[in-house]
Amino acid sequence: MSAEVATIRGRIFVAFLIMSLITGALGLYATLGIRKAGDLVQRTYDQSLMSINYARAAAADFAKMRAAFARRSLTADAAARTKLDEEIAELATTLLEDLTIAVERSQSDRAIRAGVGVQAAVQAWDEMRRSLETAAASGSAWEGLDRQAGIVDGQIDMLVNYTAGDGFTYRQTARTIVAEEIRFYAVATVVALLLSALVAWLLNRRIIGPVAAASAVAERIAAGRLDDAVPVGGRDELGALLRAMATMRDNIRAMMEREVSQRRSAQALLADALESSHEGVVVVDPEGRIALANAQAVDFFDAGSGQIACGRPVAGLAAAGADPASSVLDPALSLARDGEIRLADDRWLRVSRSATREGGFVAVCSDISVTKEQETRLTQTNLRLDAALDNMSQGLCLYDAEQRLMVANRRYGEIYGLAPGSLTVGMSATEVLGACIAAGNHPGRSVADLIAESADAYGQLRNRLLQELGDGRLIAIETCPTANGGLVATYEDVTERRMAEERIAFMARHDALTELPNRVLLGEQIEAAIAQAGREGGFAVLCLDLDDFKPVNDALGHAVGDELIRAVANRLSACVREIDSVARLGGDEFAVVQRGIERPEDVAVLARRIADVLSAPYALTDHSVEIGVSIGISLAPGDGMSCEKLLKHADVALDRAKAEARGSFRFFEPEMDARLQARRELERDLREAVAEEAFELHYQPIYDLNAERISGFEALLRWRHPKRGSVSPVEFIPLAEELGLIVPLGEWVIRQACREASGWPGDIKVAVNVSAVQFTSARLINAVRDALHAAGLPGRRLELEITESVLVANPGSTTAILHSLKSMGVRVSMDDFGTGYSSLSYLRSFPFDKIKIDQSFVRGLGDSDGSGFIVRAVIGLGASLGMTTTAEGVETVDQLQRLRDEGCDEVQGYLISRPVPGAELAALLRRFNGAQRAIA
Numbered sequence: 046m047s048a049e050v051a052t053i054r055g056r057i058f059v060a061f062l063i064m065s066l067i068t069g070a071l072g073l074y075a076t077l078g079i080r081k082a083g084d085l086v087q088r089t090y091d092q093s094l095m096s097i098n099y100a101r102a103a104a105a106d107f108a109k110m111r112a113a114f115a116r117r118s119l120t121a122d123a124a125a126r127t128k129l130d131e132e133i134a135e136l137a138t139t140l141l142e143d144l145t146i147a148v149e150r151s152q153s154d155r156a157i158r159a160g161v162g163v164q165a166a167v168q169a170w171d172e173m174r175r176s177l178e179t180a181a182a183s184g185s186a187w188e189g190l191d192r193q194a195g196i197v198d199g200q201i202d203m204l205v206n207y208t209a210g211d212g213f214t215y216r217q218t219a220r221t222i223v224a225e226e227i228r229f230y231a232v233a234t235v236v237a238l239l240l241s242a243l244v245a246w247l248l249n250r251r252i253i254g255p256v257a258a259a260s261a262v263a264e265r266i267a268a269g270r271l272d273d274a275v276p277v278g279g280r281d282e283l284g285a286l287l288r289a290m291a292t293m294r295d296n297i298r299a300m301m302e303r304e305v306s307q308r309r310s311a312q313a314l315l316a317d318a319l320e321s322s323h324e325g326v327v328v329v330d331p332e333g334r335i336a337l338a339n340a341q342a343v344d345f346f347d348a349g350s351g352q353i354a355c356g357r358p359v360a361g362l363a364a365a366g367a368d369p370a371s372s373v374l375d376p377a378l379s380l381a382r383d384g385e386i387r388l389a390d391d392r393w394l395r396v397s398r399s400a401t402r403e404g405g406f407v408a409v410c411s412d413i414s415v416t417k418e419q420e421t422r423l424t425q426t427n428l429r430l431d432a433a434l435d436n437m438s439q440g441l442c443l444y445d446a447e448q449r450l451m452v453a454n455r456r457y458g459e460i461y462g463l464a465p466g467s468l469t470v471g472m473s474a475t476e477v478l479g480a481c482i483a484a485g486n487h488p489g490r491s492v493a494d495l496i497a498e499s500a501d502a503y504g505q506l507r508n509r510l511l512q513e514l515g516d517g518r519l520i521a522i523e524t525c526p527t528a529n530g531g532l533v534a535t536y537e538d539v540t541e542r543r544m545a546e547e548r549i550a551f552m553a554r555h556d557a558l559t560e561l562p563n564r565v566l567l568g569e570q571i572e573a574a575i576a577q578a579g580r581e582g583g584f585a586v587l588c589l590d591l592d593d594f595k596p597v598n599d600a601l602g603h604a605v606g607d608e609l610i611r612a613v614a615n616r617l618s619a620c621v622r623e624i625d626s627v628a629r630l631g632g633d634e635f636a637v638v639q640r641g642i643e644r645p646e647d648v649a650v651l652a653r654r655i656a657d658v659l660s661a662p663y664a665l666t667d668h669s670v671e672i673g674v675s676i677g678i679s680l681a682p683g684d685g686m687s688c689e690k691l692l693k694h695a696d697v698a699l700d701r702a703k704a705e706a707r708g709s710f711r712f713f714e715p716e717m718d719a720r721l722q723a724r725r726e727l728e729r730d731l732r733e734a735v736a737e738e739a740f741e742l743h744y745q746p747i748y749d750l751n752a753e754r755i756s757g758f759e760a761l762l763r764w765r766h767p768k769r770g771s772v773s774p775v776e777f778i779p780l781a782e783e784l785g786l787i788v789p790l791g792e793w794v795i796r797q798a799c800r801e802a803s804g805w806p807g808d809i810k811v812a813v814n815v816s817a818v819q820f821t822s823a824r825l826i827n828a829v830r831d832a833l834h835a836a837g838l839p840g841r842r843l844e845l846e847i848t849e850s851v852l853v854a855n856p857g858s859t860t861a862i863l864h865s866l867k868s869m870g871v872r873v874s875m876d877d878f879g880t881g882y883s884s885l886s887y888l889r890s891f892p893f894d895k896i897k898i899d900q901s902f903v904r905g906l907g908d909s910d911g912s913g914f915i916v917r918a919v920i921g922l923g924a925s926l927g928m929t930t931t932a933e934g935v936e937t938v939d940q941l942q943r944l945r946d947e948g949c950d951e952v953q954g955y956l957i958s959r960p961v962p963g964a965e966l967a968a969l970l971r972r973f974n975g976a977q978r979a980i981a
Contacts, residue, residue: 060244060245060247063240063244064240064241064244067237067240067241068237070233071230071233071234071237074229074230074233075226075230079226081222081226095146095147096146096147096148096156096208096211097147097205097208097209099143099144099146099147100143100144100147100201100204100205100208101205102139102143103140103143103144103147103163103201103204104198104201104202104205106136106137106139106140106143107136107140107167107194107197107198107201109132109136110133110136110137110140111194113129113132113133113136114129114133114174116129117129117130117133118177133174137167137171140167141164141167144160144163144164144204145160147160147204147208148160155207156204156207156208156211159200159203159204159207160204162200162203162204163197163200163201163204166193166196166197166200167197169193169196170190170193170194170196170197173186173189173190173193174190177190259286259287259290262275262276262287262290263290266290266293266294266297275287275288275290275291275294319337319339320339320340322339322341323341323411323412324341324409324410324411325338325339325341325342325344325345325346325394325408325409325410325411326338326339326341326342326407326408326409326410327342327359327407327408327410328401328405328406328407328408329359329405329406329407329408330403330404330405331403331404331405333358333359333405334355334356334357334358334359335354335355335356335357335358335359336355336405337355338355341410342410345388345392345394345410345412383396383397383398384396385413391414392412392414393412393413393414393416393417394410394411394412394413395410395411395413396408396409396410397409397411434452434454434455435454435455435456436455437454437456438456438537439456439535439536439537440453440454440456440457440458440459440460440461440535440536440537441453441454441456441457441533441534441535441536442457442477442533442534442536443527443531443532443533443534444474444531444532444533444534445529445530445531446529446530446531448473448474448532449470449471449472449473449474450468450469450470450471450472450473450474450476450477451470451531452470453468453477456536457536460520460536460538461480461481461484461486461514461536462484462485462486463480463481463484464484467480467484468480475492475496478492478495478496479492481495482495485515486514486515486516487514487515488515498510498512499522506524506532507524508523508524508525509521509522509523509524510522510523510524511539517540518538518540519538519539519540519543520536520537520538520539521536521537521539522534522535522536523535523537541914542918542921544914545911545914545915545917545918546918548911548914548915548918549915549918549919552915553565553849554566556614556628556629557899557901557902557905557912558607558610558611558614558629558901558905559610559611559614559629560614561614561618561627561628561629561635562626562627562628562629563628563629563630564628564630564631566628567626567628567630567636567638568688570626570628570638571586571638571688571691571692572688574638574640574681575681575686575687575688577640578681578682578686582640582641582642582643583642583643583680583681583682583683584638584639584640584641584642584680584681585637585638585639585642585647585648585651585678585679585680585681586636586637586638586678586679586681586691586692586694586695587636587637587638587639587648587651587652587655587676587677587678587695587710588630588634588635588636588676588677588678588692588695588696588698588699589617589634589635589636589637589655589659589674589675589676589699590633590634590635590674590675590699590703591613591633591634591635591659591672591673591674592672592673592674592675592703592707592708593671593672593673593707594606594609594633594672595633597609597670597672601668601670603904605665605667605668605670607904607905608665608666609663609665609670609672610629610633612663612665613633613635613659613663613672614627614629614635616658616659616661617635617637617655617658617659619658620651620654620655620658621637621639621651624640624641625637625638625639625640626638636692636695637651637655639651642680645680645712648678648680648712649710652676652678652710653710655674655676656673656674656676656708656709656710659672659673659674660672660673660674660708673707673708674708675699675702675703675707675708675709675710676699676702676709676710676711677694677695677696677697677698677699677700677701677702677710677711677713678695678698678710678711678712678713679691679692679694679695679698679712679713680712680713684713694713695713697713698711698712698713698714699711724780727776727777727780728780728784730766730769731764731777731780731781731784731786732784732786734764734766735781735786735789735790735793738793739764739765740762740763740764740790740793740794741763741765741962742760742761742762742763742794742797742798742801742962742963743760743761743763743960743961743962743963744758744759744760744761744811744960744961744962744963744966745758745759745761745953745957745958745959745960745961746758746953746957746958746969746973747759747810747812747931747951747952747953748951748952748953748957748973749950749951750944750945750949750950750951750952751950754973754974755809755957755969755970755973755974756808756809756810756951757809757810757811757812757844758802758805758809758810758811758812758966759811759812759813759814759846759953759960760794760797760798760811760812760813760814761774761814761960762774762778762790762794763960764777778816782816782817782818785818787816787818787819788818788819788822788824791815791816791819791828792819792824792828792832794813795813795828795829795832795843796828796831796832796835796836798811798813798843799811799832799833799835799836799838799843800832800835800836801963802836802838802842802843803836803837803838805966805970806970806974807842809842809970810841810842810843810844810872811842811843811844812844812845812846812874813843813844813845813846814845814846814847814876815845815846815847815851817847817848817851820847820851820859820862821851821858821859825862826862826865826866829843829845829866829869829871830869833869833871839870840869840870840871841870841871841872843871843872844871844872844873844874844894844895845866845871845872845873845874846874846875846876846897847873847874847875847876848875848876848877849875849877849878860891863891864891867892872894872895873891873893873894873895874893874894874895874896874897874929874931875893875895875896875897876897877897877899877933878896878897878898878899878919892926892927892928893926893928894928894929895923895928895929895930895931895951896919896922896923896928896929896930896931897930897931897932897933897953898916898919898920898930898931898932898933898949899933899934900932900933900934900954901934902915902916902919903916903932903933903934903935903940903944903954904934904936904940906939906940906943906944907939907940907943913943916932916944916947916949917947920947920948920949921948923950924948929950929951930949930950930951931949931950931951931952931953932944932949932951932952932953932954933953933954934953934954934955935952935953935954935955935956935957936954936955936956937956938956940954940956941956957973
């Protein structure tokens with residue numbers, strides 16, 4: 046034991062033992078005192094503070110229950126009420142748990158009593174709440190519920206006060222104990238300090254010298270003198286300490302060597318990363334010399350010249366192959382700032398600089414050639430887009446969500462006559478309208494007026510608007526919202542198109558050549574006269590037929606004939622009063638409705654005046670001609686009270702006048718049966734011919750201008766009478782319709798045309814005219830289906846041509862029949878478009894495959910009467926609706942070329958071929974569809 050005491054360890058052990066005894070005694074006493082005080086503190090926290098917190102939590106739960114019940118009473122949504130009931134039940138459970146914990150933590154009798162009171166008050170409040178949910182509550186019931194809630198709050202406050210009072214009692218007791226322990230502990234501490242100071246003085250005398258030697262060794266190691274010798278100590282702790290210091294020195298030396306090796310490895314990895322980077326990196330020291338440059342930087346700037354070596358000044362750096370005279374930026378100068386530079390090989394670099402701590406900088410160069418190329422392509426795309434916008438046929442304005450102008454093309458300025466530069470980006474929509482008003486487009490109207498015109502009844506901007514400018518032009522405006530809340534508006538000058546459409550609508554009820562009412566409008570005028578016949582007296586219907594017109598037309602040509610027809614129309618219009626009507630029925634046939642007549646002599650006076658005026662010589666442009674006129678007259682109500690009968694009787698009288706003496710007029714007489722006898726004979730012959738199928742089909746080719754070949758043939762019915770010879774379809778087709786023979790006759794035409802077409806090449810179609818009477822027959826669908834099946838002809842090779850009059854009688858059933866035909870693959874075309882009713886709604890309600898332009902418009906292509914505009918409008922209408930347009934009656938090369946220029950799809954007429962029998966079709970196909978084309 047004495048040997049161990051002689052060692053440092055022994056000495057320290059003895060000193061430590063003494064100090065431990067002193068400290069242990071002092072600590073034991075302190076522990077007992079602190080434990081006692083801690084128990085009181087723990088009770089203060091666990092039994093008082095926790096109880097207070099849970100009591101306050103119970104108060105918060107009850108407040109939430111009241112708020113949830115208030116929300117439940119205010120909502121009518123069953124789902125919301127159910128959810129709030131669940132929330133109240135959950136809060137009630139939480140409140141009960143909080144009260145239980147608060148009472149258990151307090152362990153005070155009065156707190157327990159207060160907790161029981163809270164539970165009872167809450168239960169009473171909940172029962173009152175439930176009664177209010179199940180029955181209609183009065184105001185007093187709600188007041189009782191509020192009073193009970195106040196009782197609950199009071200009970201909870203009492204519980205909080207009780208638990209707070211318990212905590213105050215515990216705290217006062219703990220403070221008393223702590224004060225007594227502190228006084229005793231202060232005395233014991235002074236004694237302990239004196240004993241510790243004595244032990245420390247004795248220990249210092251025994252250890253200070255040896256420790257000084259060990260301290261000197263430690264200082265040498267800390268100073269980095271790792272090669273100095275370490276004294277050898279004895280077997281005591283000082284010797285062990287010195288040996289440990291020697292080991293520590295060796296370990297430090299090994300760690301330093303390992304760290305140096307790791308630093309060198311990290312530098313090598315960093316160098317590899319820089320060399321493999323796609324970014325050029327140049328490090329410049331504070332003196333402006335290159336400290337580091339990776340391989341990519343060498344590729345950008347050096348190209349083997351050695352200019353980018355370490356230590357060289359960065360001011361001498363030049364781009365590889367840079368031409369000083371070119372527009373390429375000097376990279377050496379550009380490294381001094383951030384930005385973009387262009388190398389001599391047309392590559393682009395983006396330079397980003399960052400300063401170093403020493404005062405230099407690091408320049409990172411990125412190759413942005415691809416990005417630059419994309420920007421160039423984007424710029425070119427924008428230029429092309431600008432060019433497209435400026436070359437649009439429509440004006441365009443694009444506004445942002447704040448109604449500020451973003452884009453306005455050149456055409457918009459042209460439409461509204463705006464000076465260049467008058468529209469700028471950022472102008473408001475009202476400022477744009479103001480510029481249009483300032484240009485004189487809207488005289489007498491303000492910006493507010495224009496805005497009001499463009500809004501519907503609800504104040505919303507209309508998607509489509511037709512605006513009339515001060516000079517009479519019509520502008521069609523269409524607006525469409527954009528995804529970002531803006532607006533794009535297009536403007537199109539539709540003046541010429543509207544004029545053409547109005548012309549088409551006019552021509553639907555008027556003759557194209559003379560602009561007189563046609564047969565349709567004449568029928569309406571006769572019906573109106575019939576309706577007023579009882580009040581305004583009778584009226585007469587005069588049917589006129591020009592004598593010797595056909596020789597003039599055949600000898601001098603159709604142009605002279607058309608001019609003569611127009612002159613006759615002018616003279617005839619001058620012969621009648623304003624209340625009378627003049628119409629052209631077709632060819633050289635006219636009709637007059639004379640109103641307000643009291644006796645036949647009044648009509649005779651008009652007939653003589655018409656005969657005298659029309660028989661006078663005509664001084665035409667290049668010729669002078671004379672013709673006569675024959676007139677047939679029917680009187681209403683004596684000769685009938687229907688349009689059909691009056692026209693029929695007037696026509697019978699006209700035949701009588703022409704038969705007896707041309708240039709005369711005749712009133713209808715019941716005994717005029719000579720013509721009726723001839724008609725009956727023709728009827729009998731027609732019935733026999735239909736029964737015996739004594740007809741034949743001729744075919745006129747339809748030429749495709751795009752494919753430059755015959756695409757089909759139109760089947761035309763011919764009747765060769767054994768005695769009469771060739772009977773014109775104009776004579777027997779109307780008679781067949783009147784006799785009800787047109788249906789079986791039309792079915793025979795469809796069967797025969799399909800049978801003959803089945804032997805043609807597979808791409809050649811056949812077109813068949815269907816009369817209005819046949820089309821309304823219920824047998825048409827089955828007849829077409831049976832004909833196709835019997836001939837083995839695909840439906841796509843059959844084309845049925847109908848006139849616009851078919852669509853007037855019964856549009857609903859007509860549309861159903863058309864759709865049934867389309868379902869079989871049969872094509873449907875509108876024949877003689879523009880000469881009948883010409884309602885554009887029919888084109889919208891049914892998707893026709895083809896529109897056939899009447900030959901009267903084709904003949905007038907070179908005239909100034911607007912036929913050219915009508916043809917252009919019909920072709921444009923067909924193209925916009927996806928329908929083929931076929932022009933009939935093409936007789937000259939000039940007409941063909943004009944139709945080509947207008948974009949017509951097909952032509953048909955004597956220029957191609959007259960109608961020929963089926964036996965001659967093979968020769969026509971070889972001529973037009975062979976290697977040598979007949980039309981260039």
